Amino acid sequence: MAAGEYTSVASQRELVEAELDVERRELRKHPKDEEAELAALYESRGVEPELAREVARQLSRDPEQALEIHAREELGIDPGDLPSPTVAAVSSFGSFALGALLPVLPYLLGASSLWPAVLLALLGLFLCGAVVAKVTARTWWYSGLRQLALGGAAAGVTYALGTLFGTAVG
Structure with a gap:
């Protein structure tokens, strides 16, 4: 990257x-x-x-x-x-x-479970969006929720594709 x-x-x-x-x-x-x-x-x-x-x-x-x-x-x-x-x-x-x-x-x-990783990733997405709000005109909660929604949606699509192709982690 x-x-x-x-x-x-x-x-x-x-x-x-x-x-x-x-x-x-x-x-x-x-x-x-x-x-x-x-x-x-x-x-x-x-x-x-x-x-x-x-x-x-x-x-x-x-x-x-x-x-x-x-x-x-x-x-x-x-x-x-x-x-x-x-x-x-x-x-x-x-x-x-x-x-x-x-x-x-x-x-x-x-x-050994997927949920701690999911929760930490979602928290990270929200915090990242909230921090970005410091340099934009948006409120911290709006930017945090937007980042959480977009990142969560991308992760969900990735997980769904992994499940579809039989490579998802459970």
Whole structure:
């Protein structure tokens, strides 16, 4: 999972960097066109035409600042805030390792029944959702219940398929 996450985020980052390179070339080859494009953008947002042209002219003096502004305004990206593939991979590894440990933990502690593992996994799902609520606008109980329902449904489908194919653990 960590390798997949690394590859995914690295690919996204490379795509954004390629788009930035295109914009950088455009700024270098056609600086007046890009300045006019920026002025038109400000005009479309209600800035008076003369002021929009002056703002665009001043902002276009510094090529790196011009690139950052064009990237934000045209592409919707912040060149200084690109995701890190390494951070994504390490986070993914840690999350999946912890998530995989929860249902196995009761067996490591001597359990012989499926129910302690199920209960611990469901508790983990709820707590994970509740913690996520700290960075969202949702309440902790809503996020916890949503994670519990979705994770529980996925586990139920997996268990049902295991039973159907004769590989379920009882």
